[in-house]
Amino acid sequence: MITFDHISKNFPGVRALDNVSFSVERGEVHGLVGENGAGKSTLIKILSGIITDYEGRIFIDGQAVSFRSPHHAQSLGIATIFQELTMISELPVFENVFLGREPVLWGGIVDRNSMREKSQKVLRYLDSNVDPDTLVGRLSIANQQIVEICKALVLNAKVIVMDEPTSSLTEHEIERLFSLIQRLKDAEITVIYVSHKLEEIFRICDTITVLRDGKCIGSVKRETSHPGEIIRMMVGRSMNERFPPRERKQGEKLLEVRGLSRKGELEDVSFSLYRGEIVGFAGLIGAGRTELARALCGATCPHTGEIQVGQKIFCGFSHPREALQAGISYLPEDRKGEGLVSCLTVRENLVLAILREISSHLWLNNRAESKIVDRFVKNLQIKIYHPDQVVETLSGGNQQKVVISKLLATQSEIFIFDEPTRGVDVGAKYEIYKIMNDLTQEGKGLIFISSELPEILGISDRIYCMKGGRLVKEFYCEEATPESIMYVLTGGK
């Protein structure tokens, strides 16, 4: 049905897909699994015509195709239902179903009646009681998904790609979705099901393909496999040489968090951090790790709970400034959106958080600024040709080093690194791990959030697993294995 032939795709600094080849049979439910960043979404974007410049070829029924646009991919029978649904909430269901392909009567008038009738027919076939005249915005996520499926069927899609379809559904809605997928399968429609929830994959998929680091690790039949094998395929890789050696020494307690809660984000989170320690926070997207970081760095204020830094007890911070003064600084995961002011220079970015400390009253102190900038540029080997270079023009790794320098300059005791190695190349990753090690050697404490299990396992001393805003399990580095953590995160006990 669909064959991927040596598909590769490079983004600046990252090889998102590396010679991926596999086939999807007609009428099967094909599971696509992999960790965050394994290349699943890039592959889907290629298949749905969003990314059009890639290497390799895609065959549909033996014919080579290249998608020019999402519209073109749809015409070739491939409909994609993204995690973030892509409908217009202000329009009724039937207009969304036919969006961009409205049937017209003579004179270019849109044939609303036939649109409404056809939508009604397909919805009934899907066993749904959604009224085609309702505005999409009024429907639940589950029903919006059904409308998307309806849209796919109206387009005569032969393949429906579903990206994490259950991420915001209730148990009951998931059951309904599964029976719907069964029905699609009976109608000879191929479903590509992307998820990292293994229980779901094992319930409905016939074949499972595993991606890791942009490579296709292999495809297996469900009957002949078991979750353990898939987990090994997802995480298994050699871990030597990727991480700098680390000498562990635990000092006094630096931070203790007790019963931190914030409605809809965090629930009763308690943990502690000692000097010289790197504590990893593992979890899937939406597990509440970033929300926790935000509450600790003063970007949001927790509703209940307390944060003890050294001897001082705070019940949350009302501004990041207060957290900085308490000695907590935060490296955001979104480097461009929250870490840097892209249009300013390296120097201006680097001293932004310590301006008050190095200036005499309101007047900037250029000499002090230059001294600090020079020191960090040298220590962290940031590649720039001038401190007044606009930060936008640097590579991802160097930009990240500028943000890290900004944090280090605050001389905080506690650092929260949220996905510090995202979008930087392997060499820069190693350097960032080394910076983290050096910090702990100086007696600082590090909270390390990452979606990449290997790096969490590679440099953390302790690992907390988060799920649904709670801390569900704590591992010591010796007892943690990728399999055991993945097991906790994907729904096991």
Place this chain on the structure above:
Amino acid sequence: MKNILTSQTKIIIALIVIDAVIMVFLTLLSPTFLTYGNIVSLLTRMSELGVLAVAVTLTFISGGFDLSIGAVMAFSGMIAGYSTLLGLPLFFSILFALLGGAVIGLANALLVVELRLQPFVVTLATMTMVRSIVYGFMRGKTITAFPDSLLSLGDKYVLGIPLLFIILVLCAILAFMLLKKTILGRYIFALGGNERTAFLSGVPVRTMKYFVYVLSGLLSALAGLLLVIRIRAAIPDAGLNAPLEVITAVVIGGTSIKGGKGSLLGSLLGVFAMFLLINGFSLLGLNPFWSVIILGTVLIVVVGQEGIMVPFIALLHRKVRS
């Protein structure tokens, strides 16, 4: 090369060249252009819009927007006028006029910061309201009862340079120091460049917004007083077209509406170019209103340079590939 000359420097160089070219042309075409009297009147007339351009540059860099500047001009003129009519000493007239501008700036900031409304919408509303207040009180009349001690400032010269223009230059220098030499300036750039990052880095984002809008109100009120001095009266229509003219000049000068980028020098050169064109057109007996068309073209060419090139580049790429 591209890295050495930032787009900002390019725009400023372009503006200096444009200004110089216009001046050369006008000198050749009109015998009266390069006379002391004409230049002095040109500089005097650009003072108030120049001060407004300083205000707009500051708000734009901070990522804000202030449409109420023109209305505040009229408002401050009115306050100064009524204060004089009430027999208050000159010092208090000026003080109240400036305070009036600051209060409107404060109102803008309150609405933008506390209610999280769009600056464009907020200042559009205050612009309309303040203008209505002025019309309501003045009922189309002008106030001319200003003391000579105030009006004579318009005839003062220092080293042959009109005092009003010197006030503009002082404002520009102070604003430049603020932007480039103080923490506040750095915060304004950071706030406009990326508010999220600024917030997470401990910048007092809310305070800075209050500061910028109040300062913008103050400067606009000052511009209103400069206008009173120049035309020797407070008029209800003062600054009616100011927002459009000043924003055009500031954008031509390379300040980004999106925030984080901007230069005071560019803004002032932009205002200067505008006045040169208007002056030139009237000297040559052309309708000065047409000069705005030239300015608009310059705006698109200078600022939109890269934008204009995009389709061509895309076309080239496609040709190369196929």
